[in-house]
Amino acid sequence: MGADPDPGGRLPLRLAQRPEQLRASVEDNLRSLGVDRLAVVNLRRLDTGPGLRPEGDQVVDLDDQLAAMTALRDEGKIGAIGLSSVTLDGLRRALPAGVVCVQNAYSLVSRDDEDMLRLCAAEGIAWVPFFPLGGAVPGLPKATDEPVVHAVAESLGATPSQVGLAWLLHHAPNALLIPGTANTAHLEANIAVSEIALDAETLATLDGVESRSNEVPIG
Numbered sequence: 141m142g143a144d145p146d147p148g149g150r151l152p153l154r155l156a157q158r159p160e161q162l163r164a165s166v167e168d169n170l171r172s173l174g175v176d177r178l179a180v181v182n183l184r185r186l187d188t189g190p191g192l193r194p195e196g197d198q199v200v201d202l203d204d205q206l207a208a209m210t211a212l213r214d215e216g217k218i219g220a221i222g223l224s225s226v227t228l229d230g231l232r233r234a235l236p237a238g239v240v241c242v243q244n245a246y247s248l249v250s251r252d253d254e255d256m257l258r259l260c261a262a263e264g265i266a267w268v269p270f271f272p273l274g275g276a277v278p279g280l281p282k283a284t285d286e287p288v289v290h291a292v293a294e295s296l297g298a299t300p301s302q303v304g305l306a307w308l309l310h311h312a313p314n315a316l317l318i319p320g321t322a323n324t325a326h327l328e329a330n331i332a333v334s335e336i337a338l339d340a341e342t343l344a345t346l347d348g349v350e351s352r353s354n355e356v357p358i359g
Contacts, residue, residue, distance in 0.1 A: 141165045141209075142184030142224070143192065155186070155198040159208035166212055182222035182243050183209055188252075189225045189245035190277050202230055206237045213238075222268075228256045241266040241316070247274040248289070248307050249281040251351040257312055267315045273304045281352045283307075288349055298336055302329060306336040307346050 141162045143153040156165055162183070169178060183205055186194055194200070212218045222241040223234055231242060242260055244253050246269035260267050275282030283289055283304035293303045301319075308315050321327045338346070 141181055142186065142205075153192065155192060155194055157186070157194050157198045157200045157205070159200070159204055162205060162208045163212060166217055170217060177216055177219055179219045180222050180240060181209065181212070181218040181220075182224040182241070183226075184224040185226045185230060187225060187227045187230055190271070190280060191225060202233055206234055210237055224270075226256075228253070228259065231256055231259060235263065239263075239265055241268050243268040243270055243318075245269070245271045245280075246308075247272050248283045248304050248346060248349055249274045249286065249352060252353060261312070261314050265314070267312050268318060269308060269312075269315065270318060272308055272317055272319055273301055283349075286349050288345060292338075292342055292346060295342075296336060299329065302333050302336060303346070305330065305333040306338055307343070309333065310338050310343055311347075 142155070142157050144156045144161075144165055145152060156162065166178065166181060170176065185202065185205075186192055206221070209218070209221045213221060220240040221234075221237060222243060223231060223239055224243040226234070226242060226244065231239065242256065242265055244256065246253055246257070246267075250271075257267055259265075271277075271280065273283045274280050275285070284300040286300075289300045289303050293300045296303065298306070305317055305319060308317060317330075317333070319330050321330055
């Protein structure tokens with residue numbers, strides 16, 4: 141929650157950061173899905189990472205948003221609260237509300253959030269990286285463009301994409317991957333990532349890939 145679809149707009153999303161808009165988005169999802177409760181709802185803060193930035197009345201204090209999310213949880217309309225595109229300070233402020241997952245842009249080539257990743261691991265919070273291979277929007281680096289990733293893939297009999305995803309699983313034991321897929325073969329390749337073993341030397345080689353910022357505002 142925090143941005144709603146806007147198919148006819150200049151961008152396919154419009155911001156919906158105000159507490160009443162968060163509630164309306166949850167209610168709309170409950171109706172469209174025909175369910176009484178959403179298991180987890182991510183509050184999309186848009187404070188960091190690639191994407192839109194709030195302006196005007198869409199600049200809303202995190203505490204006000206968390207109050208709305210907590211009320212929805214108390215009412216049984218959502219089961220748990222997650223955060224998306226949040227800063228480290230924002231996550232720390234939100235911890236008392238109970239956070240089960242963080243969804244930020246993160247990949248082998250864009251590792252801005254190492255401190256947040258460590259905090260999530262310490263607090264038992266799932267790490268759900270979006271753009272897990274980078275490069276989903278212009279200006280972002282791509283893991284699959286790295287010669288080292290291609291060399292590792294060749295040595296393992298895997299694809300560069302699989303290596304990029306396997307690195308995430310090895311690097312962050314609390315990671316839950318959400319790679320996109322368009323067909324069954326791609327889905328099977330993504331599932332096979334869990335069987336790829338990266339030894340210490342290979343991990344060190346991949347860790348040596350340069351990390352570049354994923355801060356690419358859009359709009």
